[in-house]
Amino acid sequence: MISGIEGVQVGHWTDAEAATGCTVVLFPEGTVGSGEVRGGAPATRDVALLEPTRMVDRLDAVVLSGGSAFGLAACTGVMDELERSGVGFETSAGRVPIVVGMSLFDLGVGDGAVRPTAAEGAFAAQAADDGAVSTGRVGAGTGATLGKWRGPESATPGGLGAAIVRSGEVEVMALIAVNASGDIDDGATVAAVVAGDFVQPDVTPFVENTTIGVIVTNATLSKLECHLVAQTGHDGFGRALVPAHTQGDGDAVVCASTGVVDGDVALVRNLALVATERAIRSIAAM
Numbered sequence: 569m570i571s572g573i574e575g576v577q578v579g580h581w582t583d584a585e586a587a588t589g590c591t592v593v594l595f596p597e598g599t600v601g602s603g604e605v606r607g608g609a610p611a612t613r614d615v616a617l618l619e620p621t622r623m624v625d626r627l628d629a630v631v632l633s634g635g636s637a638f639g640l641a642a643c644t645g646v647m648d649e650l651e652r653s654g655v656g657f658e659t660s661a662g663r664v665p666i667v668v669g670m671s672l673f674d675l676g677v678g679d680g681a682v683r684p685t686a687a688e689g690a691f692a693a694q695a696a697d698d699g700a701v702s703t704g705r706v707g708a709g710t711g712a713t714l715g716k717w718r719g720p721e722s723a724t725p726g727g728l729g730a731a732i733v734r735s736g737e738v739e740v741m742a743l744i745a746v747n748a749s750g751d752i753d754d755g756a757t758v759a760a761v762v763a764g765d766f767v768q769p770d771v772t773p774f775v776e777n778t779t780i781g782v783i784v785t786n787a788t789l790s791k792l793e794c795h796l797v798a799q800t801g802h803d804g805f806g807r808a809l810v811p812a813h814t815q816g817d818g819d820a821v822v823c824a825s826t827g828v829v830d831g832d833v834a835l836v837r838n839l840a841l842v843a844t845e846r847a848i849r850s851i852a853a854m
Contacts, residue, residue, distance in 0.1 A: 787831025
């Protein structure tokens with residue numbers, strides 16, 4: 569477990585037997601966000617809304633889920649909970665909660681017929697609090713695996729990793745569900761490439777992957793600056809995973825700014841790079 573960012577609440581729904589789950593991150597009023605998708609096989613909901621050119625700049629919640637695209641249904645339950653609380657973007661017909669979803673593929677790990685639905689999303693939202701953030705084989709990381717670029721028989725357990733770093737009053741937390749095609753980099757692959765000994769695995773590309781996450785900072789950032797931080801989060805993927813952003817990964821990162829303290833975007837990007845890499849690498853120590 570790690571401590572979180574003040575005002576940010578995290579909750580999980582976990583089905584250890586079916587090897588799936590979802591993680592909900594709820595943000596305080598006034599949170600701004602943006603994000604970016606890389607890799608060839610994404611499963612997302614309303615990430616396009618976060619592009620800097622789009623009108624809405626608020627962000628009420630992020631849902632990380634297993635269940636592949638089926639798991640995006642968890643977002644509906646979170647929206648329902650937020651609507652009941654009067655949270656959302658103001659329209660003439662009432663408030664519309666801004667909930668962004670990202671899902672990973674875990675259907676082949678446990679019981680593929682069990683996926684997060686609206687009910688499980690609502691459960692995780694109700695369970696969310698601002699206490700210590702649970703990590704490991706919980707929530708969206710329950711059925712996550714690694715190392716499948718060498719073939720499915722080479723898969724090892726992934727999970728939900730987290731890290732928080734600080735500089736003065738500025739805090740940056742990364743919460744990453746690591747379900748990568750690649751391995752957590754231990755230097756062996758790079759060494760083989762440098763030595764001229766690397767051989768690309770002769771396997772059919774394994775598409776049942778995807779690493780997803782959210783970076784949260786208490787620094788005040790614009791929507792465009794959040795987009796830049798999300799890009800830097802992907803740099804953290806590249807530092808921690810080999811290979812990263814494959815055609816079989818749907819890697820996606822969202823950055824959220826709660827705007828509590830002043831903070832330079834360059835500083836936040838450097839902190840986000842370290843937090844993301846540490847969050848991913850923490851899986852290897854679990």
